Amino acid sequence: MSATSMMIKTESKLMLRNPGVVLWTAILPVVAAIVLGAIPGTRNPTDDLGGASFFGVYQPVLVLFAICMLAVQALPDVLTRYRELGVLKRLRTTPASPGLLLVAQLALIFSVSVVCMLLMVVLPTFFGAPWPENVPAFLVSYVLAAWAMLGLGMVIASLFRNAKVAAGFGTVLFFVLQFFAGLWVPRPTMPGWMRTISNLTPTGAAQQALADAAAGHWASIGYFGVLLVWGAVTSLLAVRIFKWE
Amino acid sequence: MIEVRDLRKVYGPKTVVDGVSFSVEPGEIFGILGPNGAGKTTTVECIGGLRQRDGGSITVAGMDPAREGRAFREALGIQLQESRLPDKQTVGEALQLYSSFYEKPRDWRELLDRLGLGTQEKTYFAKLSGGQKQRLSVALALIGNPQVAILDELTTGLDPAARREVWSLLADLKGTGVTLLLVSHFMEEAERLCDRVAVIDGGKVIATDTPEGLAAGAQGEQRMSFIPSAPLDLAALQQLPDVHGVSTSGDRVVVSGSDNVASAVIIALHGNGITAQKLRVDQPNLDDAFVQLTREAEEDSAMTRAGGSR
Structure with a gap:
C-alpha cells in the first residue's frame, strides 16, 4: 500500500477510536436540520426575514456549524497534539x-464534513423540506466555504504550539464565526453595519451564498470573492508559519 | 560511515557546537557522551539533517545531510529524544505505517519478534510500558533497513530493568552490520555497548577513545576496603610505597593508591598474620574518567574566561 493511502487509513482508524469530537460535531447540527425541516411552518416565507423562509436561512447556518466546528476545533486539536x-x-x-499527515488530516476532516452536509441536505427532505434549488451553486459555495474554514483551522494549528491554547482559541473563533453566520441574529435581521461586517467574514459570505443557492440562484460574485480571499490568504499564511516541532 | 569535521552550530549569541569532529566506522557502535546541555542532541540533529549547521562538514553514508533527499532518509534511521505516538495507535499499525514510507523496509513482523514485542502487536501505544515504548521507537528507527541509526537518549527515564531490556536489544544488533550512533549521559550504557565513545562538553569533543581506554586514562586511584581480622597498624600501612592514603570507616579500612596497591597491602597484611575480610577493590571506571574530563574542561574554560576579562 502506498504511503499516502496507508496514512489516510491509519488516521481514519485513529479518528474512529476517538469518535467524541466528530460525533458531537455531526449529530447536533444534523438533528437540528431534520427537526427544522420537519416543521411545516419553517418553510413559509417570512416578512421578518426579508421574504426568506426560516428553513432557508437556518439550513445554511447549520451546514456551516458542522464544517466550522470540524475545521477550527477538531483539526487544530489533532495537529497541535501531533x-x-x-x-x-x-x-x-x-x-x-510530514506534509503527508497534514494532507491526510485535511482529506479526512473534509470528507467527514461533506458527509455531514449531505445528511443535512438529504435527511430533511424525507420530512418534507425542500431540496436546494440550485445544486451546483450550493456545492460550489460549500467547497469554497470549507476551504476558508480549513484554512483558518490550519492557521490556528500553526500559531499555537499548545493543544489546549489552540482549542481555547478555536472555541472563541467558532462562536464569532457562528455569530456572523447568523446563528443568534439571522443575517436578514442584522442592522446594516453589522451585516456589512458579516458579509466580509467567511461564514457570513458563505451563509449568503448557500442560502441564495438553496433559493435557486447564484449569489453575487462578491460573496464568492470573499470566500476565495479567505481561503487563499489563510492557506498561504499557514504554509508560511507552520512549524513541524 | 559517518564523518564529522569542525561542526559548528550557533543559536543567537551562543555557540552550542564548537568545532566537533569524529568519524564512525561501518558496523561500529559509537557513543556520544556528555553532560546535559553539552551539545549532544544538536550535534546528532545536524548529522540527521534536522538542523542546518553553521560550519564544518558532515558525511553520512557518502551523503551530506544538509542536502538531504530521499536517499539520505532511506539510509538513516533516527530515534528522537522524547518522541511519542498517538495513544490509540497499535504497535502493529505504527510499524506498518512507517514501513510504507521506505523502498525496501524490513519485515515488520520479524522486527517485532526480534524486539520482543511480538505479543504486543495489537496493543495501544498508551498501554505499553516505558521499555516497550522505547523498543518500539528503536523498531521505527530500524524499519527502513538503514545503514546508520541514531539513537538519542534511549534509556533516559527508564527504570533499571527496562534499561537492561533495551541494552540487551542493542547488544543483539551488534554484528547485523548497522552502524549505531548512541547519544547518552549514562556511562554504564556506553561501557556495555559502545566500541568507541566521544565525550562532548561545552560544544567541543574533549576525548575520543574506547570506553576502556578512557577509563584507564583517568588518573583515578584504585581504592580497596576491607575489615582486618586483627587490629592493624595504620601508620605502617601508610608507609608502603604504593599506598597514597589510609582511612577508616567504621570497622572497614579504606586504602587508596596506585595500580599495585591491592597486592601490596595483602602481602603486608599476610606478613603480619592478618587477613583482609570482605575485601572490595574498585577500579577507576568510565564514570570517573567522565567526571574528571568534564571537570578539566570546565576549569579550562573558566581560566579562559578569567584571562579574557583581564
Missing part, C-alpha cells in the same frame, strides 16, 4: 514528508 507528541518531527526523519 506536534506536541513529536509525531511530526519523527515523520521528518523518514523518506515520507
Whole structure:
C-alpha cells in the first residue's frame, strides 16, 4: 500500500477510536436540520426575514456549524497534539514528508464534513423540506466555504504550539464565526453595519451564498470573492508559519 | 560511515557546537557522551539533517545531510529524544505505517519478534510500558533497513530493568552490520555497548577513545576496603610505597593508591598474620574518567574566561 493511502487509513482508524469530537460535531447540527425541516411552518416565507423562509436561512447556518466546528476545533486539536507528541518531527526523519499527515488530516476532516452536509441536505427532505434549488451553486459555495474554514483551522494549528491554547482559541473563533453566520441574529435581521461586517467574514459570505443557492440562484460574485480571499490568504499564511516541532 | 569535521552550530549569541569532529566506522557502535546541555542532541540533529549547521562538514553514508533527499532518509534511521505516538495507535499499525514510507523496509513482523514485542502487536501505544515504548521507537528507527541509526537518549527515564531490556536489544544488533550512533549521559550504557565513545562538553569533543581506554586514562586511584581480622597498624600501612592514603570507616579500612596497591597491602597484611575480610577493590571506571574530563574542561574554560576579562 502506498504511503499516502496507508496514512489516510491509519488516521481514519485513529479518528474512529476517538469518535467524541466528530460525533458531537455531526449529530447536533444534523438533528437540528431534520427537526427544522420537519416543521411545516419553517418553510413559509417570512416578512421578518426579508421574504426568506426560516428553513432557508437556518439550513445554511447549520451546514456551516458542522464544517466550522470540524475545521477550527477538531483539526487544530489533532495537529497541535501531533506536534506536541513529536509525531511530526519523527515523520521528518523518514523518506515520507510530514506534509503527508497534514494532507491526510485535511482529506479526512473534509470528507467527514461533506458527509455531514449531505445528511443535512438529504435527511430533511424525507420530512418534507425542500431540496436546494440550485445544486451546483450550493456545492460550489460549500467547497469554497470549507476551504476558508480549513484554512483558518490550519492557521490556528500553526500559531499555537499548545493543544489546549489552540482549542481555547478555536472555541472563541467558532462562536464569532457562528455569530456572523447568523446563528443568534439571522443575517436578514442584522442592522446594516453589522451585516456589512458579516458579509466580509467567511461564514457570513458563505451563509449568503448557500442560502441564495438553496433559493435557486447564484449569489453575487462578491460573496464568492470573499470566500476565495479567505481561503487563499489563510492557506498561504499557514504554509508560511507552520512549524513541524 | 559517518564523518564529522569542525561542526559548528550557533543559536543567537551562543555557540552550542564548537568545532566537533569524529568519524564512525561501518558496523561500529559509537557513543556520544556528555553532560546535559553539552551539545549532544544538536550535534546528532545536524548529522540527521534536522538542523542546518553553521560550519564544518558532515558525511553520512557518502551523503551530506544538509542536502538531504530521499536517499539520505532511506539510509538513516533516527530515534528522537522524547518522541511519542498517538495513544490509540497499535504497535502493529505504527510499524506498518512507517514501513510504507521506505523502498525496501524490513519485515515488520520479524522486527517485532526480534524486539520482543511480538505479543504486543495489537496493543495501544498508551498501554505499553516505558521499555516497550522505547523498543518500539528503536523498531521505527530500524524499519527502513538503514545503514546508520541514531539513537538519542534511549534509556533516559527508564527504570533499571527496562534499561537492561533495551541494552540487551542493542547488544543483539551488534554484528547485523548497522552502524549505531548512541547519544547518552549514562556511562554504564556506553561501557556495555559502545566500541568507541566521544565525550562532548561545552560544544567541543574533549576525548575520543574506547570506553576502556578512557577509563584507564583517568588518573583515578584504585581504592580497596576491607575489615582486618586483627587490629592493624595504620601508620605502617601508610608507609608502603604504593599506598597514597589510609582511612577508616567504621570497622572497614579504606586504602587508596596506585595500580599495585591491592597486592601490596595483602602481602603486608599476610606478613603480619592478618587477613583482609570482605575485601572490595574498585577500579577507576568510565564514570570517573567522565567526571574528571568534564571537570578539566570546565576549569579550562573558566581560566579562559578569567584571562579574557583581564
